[in-house]
Amino acid sequence: MAMSLLDRLAACVEKEEAVALATVIAGPDSVGSRALVTGQGELNGQLGGVPRDTAIDEALASLSSETSGTISIGDYEVFVDVYPPPPKLVIVGAVEVAQRLTRLAKELGYRVIVTDARAAFATAERFPDADEVVKGWPQEVLPRIKFGESTYVVLLSHDPKFDEPTLQHVLPTPVRYVGAIGSRRTQEQRRQRLLASGFDETVLEKLYGPVGLDLGGKTAEEMALAILGEITAVRHGADGGFLRRRLQPALTA
Numbered sequence: 001m002a003m004s005l006l007d008r009l010a011a012c013v014e015k016e017e018a019v020a021l022a023t024v025i026a027g028p029d030s031v032g033s034r035a036l037v038t039g040q041g042e043l044n045g046q047l048g049g050v051p052r053d054t055a056i057d058e059a060l061a062s063l064s065s066e067t068s069g070t071i072s073i074g075d076y077e078v079f080v081d082v083y084p085p086p087p088k089l090v091i092v093g094a095v096e097v098a099q100r101l102t103r104l105a106k107e108l109g110y111r112v113i114v115t116d117a118r119a120a121f122a123t124a125e126r127f128p129d130a131d132e133v134v135k136g137w138p139q140e141v142l143p144r145i146k147f148g149e150s151t152y153v154v155l156l157s158h159d160p161k162f163d164e165p166t167l168q169h170v171l172p173t174p175v176r177y178v179g180a181i182g183s184r185r186t187q188e189q190r191r192q193r194l195l196a197s198g199f200d201e202t203v204l205e206k207l208y209g210p211v212g213l214d215l216g217g218k219t220a221e222e223m224a225l226a227i228l229g230e231i232t233a234v235r236h237g238a239d240g241g242f243l244r245r246r247l248q249p250a251l252t253a
Contacts, residue, residue: 005045008036009083016085018149020059024048027076039063039149050076064149065237085150086111087235092138092166093157093181094121100224101154103129108228115141116157138165147173152231154211155180167194171203177234179211179227213240 003011005021012019018039024030030048037043037059047055050073058071062080070079089105091098094116102112106129115134116122122135134141142165147153153170155163158181170178171194180190187209194204212226213233233240 005034005036008044012036012038013083018063018085019083020063021081021083022047022050022055022059023079023081024050025070025077025079030076037063047078048076050074050078066235085148088113088148088151089231090115090142090145090147090151090153090170092116092153092155092162093159094118094123094126094133095156096220097181097223097227098154098156099127100220101156101227102127104224104228106130108232110152113145117162138162138169142166142169147175149174149176151175152177152235153179154227154231158182163190164193167207168197171199171207176206177231178207179230180207180209181211182209184210208234 009019009021020037021034022037023034024032024047028049030046030050033046033048035043035045035047035055037056041056041060043052043056054073055078058073058078059080062068062071062082063084066082066084068081070077087110089110089112091101091112091114094114098114102114105112112130113132113134114122114127114130115136115138117135117137119135122133124133127133147170153166153175155166155178157163163180167178180187182190190209191204208230211230212223213229215222215226215229217223217226229240
């Protein structure tokens with residue numbers, strides 16, 4: 001028996017796969033028809049006279065911005081209801097900042113995985129808010145984790161034995177953000193090594209280091225806030241600046 005669209009939708013949500021439900025709500029025909037668009041750009045269903053490729057492109061754009069709403073496509077009005085997978089945060093390095101970052105990220109709805117090879121650090125007792133705490137080296141742990149467009153990675157180990165294999169594994173994946181702790185000198189040296197190993201500039205654009213927004217904080221809590229603030233800005237396509245600066249031209253006119 002063929003699955004209905006709603007059954008397909010439920011299956012995608014259960015598997016934490018990105019999917020959008022597009023419904024024609026106004027137009028010369030086919031009002032009420034609907035189709036699913038997956039994160040891979042596959043369309044299942046019928047949208048009448050709505051151009052197929054345009055509908056897919058608009059649905060994917062809505063998924064990327066995680067925004068549901070009505071879209072005009074020619075003579076048609078289409079409501080796109082998005083179901084993005086829950087955001088996932090993978091933290092490499094079970095240090096004190098990671099503890100604070102885990103707590104903040106859970107409050108914002110992230111699924112959090114913390115990993116470290118040091119048994120004394122990677123414990124459930126130190127990370128009661130984490131969904132998973134995995135002991136092991138990145139080469140062992142990371143291949144078992146699914147990295148998608150809603151995955152964000154933070155390197156807090158400050159140790160090449162952790163950082164290098166992590167970057168080699170996650171940068172080729174569709175992750176939207178990779179934040180790495182370290183000084184500007186460390187970041188430049190890391191960047192040059194990655195370029196020398198074959199990564200191009202486009203891929204390295206998802207690498208953020210030094211990690212976090214410039215909030216001026218010094219404590220572990222403040223550093224965690226700066227990191228999660230940067231992740232939030234990247235997730236929503238913002239620059240993380242002061243909102244009042246957007247009003248300054250109007251105020252001085």
